[in-house]
Amino acid sequence: MGGSSSSKLQDKHVVIVGGGYGGITLANHLKGKCKFTLIDPRETFHHTIGGLRAVVEKGYSNLIFIPYAPTFGESFKQGKAVSVDTTAKKVVLETGDEISYDYLVLATGSSGVFPVKIDLSVTDASEAMEMYNSYVDKIDAAKDIVIIGGGPVGIELAGEIATDKKDKKITIIHSRSALINNGTFNDKFKKRLRKGLQAKGVEILFEQKVSNLAELPPDGSARCTVKTDKGSEVEADLVFACIGLKTNSSAYSEAFSDKLDEIGCLKVDEFLRVEGYTDVFAIGDCSAADGEAKLAFKASVHAEVVAQNLQLHEDGKHLKTYKPPINMIVVPLGRNGGVAQMGNSIVVGNMITKIVKSKHLFTSRYWGDMGQEMPTNVK
Incomplete structure (x- = not known):
């Protein structure tokens, strides 16, 4: 970029709310180009892609929490954003601190259930790591494990457990007639996932909804019976409810209620850009761009x-249109393989899936992206 165009953006302050995959990518792109502040409630980036392995491999949790401060220094602000004032152009934190912006990028992500997500109230990395390690022990002690939900998270979790803990009886209870509800992915892909799980001994109950979810212990503290609306009863020492992501909208829901x-x-x-605004963008799970x-x-x-658009806007040039990338999903069934779909029709199995994702879960990549050395105290 030329010096004159770069200097225009250098005079601006970009505030990024949320330090997930989108937030850290944007922050890295803005380094040296402008003043920016990355805000997140936690002190570390949570590499959620590795979370499912962290409940079967002791110590893997050390690899999925990467501190922000060594990467972003004073450009990182730990705190919870609670509101946005678009008139004054400020983000308000739970502490009462106010951070002014020239451009605002909302990257607040989504919430879900453990182990792929951790409640935002857990802000200390050591506490989160201990949660993962405690579940390694719980899985080791369990004989019967029930996973509610046959989406990517439930499938990957079943695959991780079945691969590393072959003595466990694993049952997936899924409300639909095929794995993964998203209609973007084809029947061949879904059938190969089903066969891959069944080859590992995983039982799948299709078209059944759990009817007593509220009564089930969420922490594996007692053996229980999982009941479905079709009359099935499955005994379980441990139950994982891998259903339903919720958009983290509390920071912006009032300011952008009509958007x-x-x-x-x-x-x-x-x-x-958020509809109707030239200075506010939304990326990742909190953006409606990809349905x-x-x-x-x-x-x-x-x-x-x-x-790119922040720079183009400052240069007075036409902005770049977002074009959704090719449909692609890679679903590991443990560290040795899985199934992937690329485009509308190409489906591949264990060898390519292992190389692309299953073996390493992109963990070393994100330590590299954060400019830090990955710990080597686990395999």
């Missing part, structure tokens, strides 16, 4: 487009 879709995502234009396909790699693509 939300039915699940709290922000409606954006073709440049990923139901909420994937980590898409958050990073959003961030790259926004980084």
Whole structure:
């Protein structure tokens, strides 16, 4: 970039709310180009892609929490954003601190259930690591494990446990007639996932909804009976409810109440700006840009487009249109393989899936992206 165009952006302050995959990608792109502040309630980036392995491999949790401060220094602010004032152009934190912006990028992500997500109230990395390690012990002690939900998270969790803990009886209870509800992915892909799980001894109950979810111990503290609306009863020592991500919209829901879709995502234009605004963008899970396909790699693509558009806007040039990347999903069934779909029709199995994702879960990549050395005290 030329000096004159760069200097225009250097005079601006970009505030990024949320340090997930999109947030850290954008922050890295803005280094040396402008003043920015990355805000997140936690002190560390949570590499959620590795969370499912962290409940079967003791010590793997050390690898999925990467501190922000060594990467972003004073450009990182730990805190919870609670509101946005678009008139004064400020983000308000739970502490009462106010951070002014020239541009605001909302990257607040989504919440879900452990082990792929951790409640935002858990801000200390050591506490989160201990949660993962405690579940390694719980899985080791369990004989019968029930996973509620046959989406990517439930499938990957079943695959991780079945691969490393072959003595466990694992049952997936899924409300639909095929694995993965997203209609973007084809029948061949879904059938190969089913066969891969069944080859590992995983039983799948299709078209059944758990009817007593509220009565089930969420922490494996007691053996229980999981009941379904079709009359099935499955005994379990441990139950994982891998259902339903919720958009983290509390920080912006009041300021942008008329810009939300039915699940709290922000409606954006073709440049990923929140509709009606030229200085506010939304990326990742809190953006409605990709509909139901909420994937980590898409958050990073959003961030790259926004980084370019911030510069283009300052240069007075036409902004770059966001074009959704090719449909792609890679679902490991443990560390040795899985199934992936690329485009609308290409489906591949264990060898390519292992190389692309299953073996390493992109863990070393994100330590590299954060400019830090990955710990070597686990395999």
